[in-house]
Amino acid sequence: MEKIIDEKLQGNTLVIEPKAENKRKLFIESYGCAMNFSDSEIVASILEKEGFNTTKNLEDADLVLVNTCSIRDKAEQTVRKRLQKYNAVKRINPKMKVGVLGCMAERLKSKFLEEEKIVDLVVGPDAYKDLPNLISEVEEGRNAVNVILSKDETYGDISPVRLQSNGVSALVSITRGCDNMCTFCVVPFTRGRERSRDPQSIIEEVNDLASKGFKEITLLGQNVDSYLWYGGGLKKDFKNASEIQKATATNFATLLKIVAEAHPKLRIRFSTSNPQDMTMDVVDMMVKYPNICKHIHLPLQSGSNKVLERMNRLHTREEYFTLIDNIRKRIPDCAISQDMIAGFCGETEEDHQDTLSLMEHVKYDFGYMYSYSERPGTLGAKKFEDDVPEDTKQRRLAEIVKLQRGHSLLRTQGYIGKTVEVLIERESKKSDKQWSGRTTYNAVAVFDKDTYKIGDFVNVEITDCTSGTLIGKPIGYSIHN
Incomplete structure (x- = not known):
């Protein structure tokens, strides 16, 4: 749920300039969050070197890939419908191969191949470099699957092809995976443990984007505030690093400083932040460097301490208030946006009112709001009963959305005359x-x-x-x- 789902982008077919020497055609669709769309650029870059040009025409494709999301049941059902469409076309063009990439591939693994028999290829988020080998397996008549999660894969050495880019804004991935075991979230199980990308490879990618005329970048991760580079490895193993590694480590505030100073005219955004990991040194960098955008996406999920504890969010309502107040002391006009879940397991009417009262206090600029959808494999599905009736979830969600719309209007009205x-x-x-x-x-x-x-x-x-x-x-x- 902490991943922002832009409904307008769902199902985008990604296309790049063709290379004359490439003879095979790739059709690639993306669903889910910005990380998935960024990953599709990496996949296109890898396959471009294997002789694939992208196409918007499904019927012309030699290889069809769908980059999937497991964050909500709706996302998975959408992908299943698309797979049915692909297979209808495949009956006309039997040489066409179909593959599932991303989080849904990681969650369902070989089920796609063995039980549903609707795809030839299943590739998890850390296995994209293995695509050439997997495609060779498929072309020789064998199904192929690689969903092994990596401790160190960050794709720092892959220069992403910018698919359907406006040439103005670009995503730059800085971390992969997540260590925050929120009970509603499938990300730690589909993208693995958190690891950070070498800052040198990040700045090289930013330099390349700036040289190509891009005006804005978004530093992207499941939890950017948790970024920590100490020479490689998982964040959870930092405690075992040498004293030199610890002394020379780069955290997120330092990374922001490096990028902001390297390109003073390049706008810098970042997403997503986590309340339990965000520190004031990041906000201080936003104050110091005018090219760092004055907006923080700060997911909350619930305003109730009881629900936050059940969600395994490692902060309280009161700590969140303190964080918001500290941000606004330093940047009074900072825009703050949210993610909110209505109807999580065990949520009472009092819990729901706590969410509404917190929203009244913060008055977010905008937000992403959902009713709770139990995801198989999450800690929530294992530990708690999804016991809030669907009509209650929808009513609470409607109240959250209505309140947010009022706050959004209040915030936009504040710009009139400025x-x-x-x-x-x-x-x-x-x-x-x-x-x-x-x-x-x-x-x-x-x-x-x-x-x-x-x-x-x-x-x-x-x-x-x-x-x-x-x-x-x-x-x-x-x-x-």
Whole structure:
């Protein structure tokens, strides 16, 4: 649940510029969080070297891959429907091979091959470098599976192909896996234990993106605040590191400093943070460097201490309040967003009211809200009964969403009359005469195109708003250009 699911991106077919010498065609769809979309770029890079060009036409494909998510049952059901579609096409084109990548592959492993017999290839999140070997196995008539989770794979040596990129914003993965055993979450079981990527490989990727004209990067991980590089290895083994390793280790605040200083004109975002791991030295870096965006995605999941304990969230409601207050003391206008789950196991009406009262205190800028969906294999499924009736879950979720919409409108209204810097990312969906972009606070803003172009930083005076969008007029280029 801590992974942000952008519903607009689900099922995107990813395409890159073809190479004339490549003769095979790859159709790759992605579902789930930003990490999955980033991983699809890595897969495309690996397979490009194996002679595959990407295609948007399913019927033309030699290889069909779907990068999957296990965070919610809905995501898995969507993938199953897509697999049925692939196999209908496969009956017409029997040479076509179908593979499942990502978290669903890790969770269900060989079930896809042995029981359901609907795919040829099953590849977990840490095994993408093995794809050429696995594809060879499939082409020789054998099913292939590799779902081994790695202690050290970070794909730091793979330069991702930027798929369907707007050429403005890019994702840069800095960690893989997660050590926080939240009882509702399947991520530790599908992506393994937490390990961090060599900061040198991160800065090299950022340098490459900057040289190609990208204007913004997002440092990406299941829990970025937990980033810790001490020469390689799992974070949990840091206690066994040598004194020299400990003294020269790079934490997330230091990584932010390195990237911000290397590229002062490059906007830097990060996601996702965890309340129990976020420290004020990260916030201090946000204060010190104007190119680090003033937005923190800080998932909570519940405002009730009882539910937080049941979820194995290693912080309390009171500690979360203190963290929010400390952030706002340093950055009064910092945008803060949330993840929230309605109807977790054993949640009472009093627990639900605790969530609403916490939201009233924080007044988040925006959020990602779900009703609880039990995921097989999680600690929650093993330890607790999913005992909140579905209609109660949906009613509580509706109350959370309604309250958030009110707070979102309150936050966007606060920008009216102010001038904000907007990075133009794309044409507005509602008008071909307007640009759409984001502020440092991650608020979407639209304004007339005038003579500006995608990738420009523009000062925009905000004149109106909805709960999700700022509306304004451009008044000139910002100092970033």
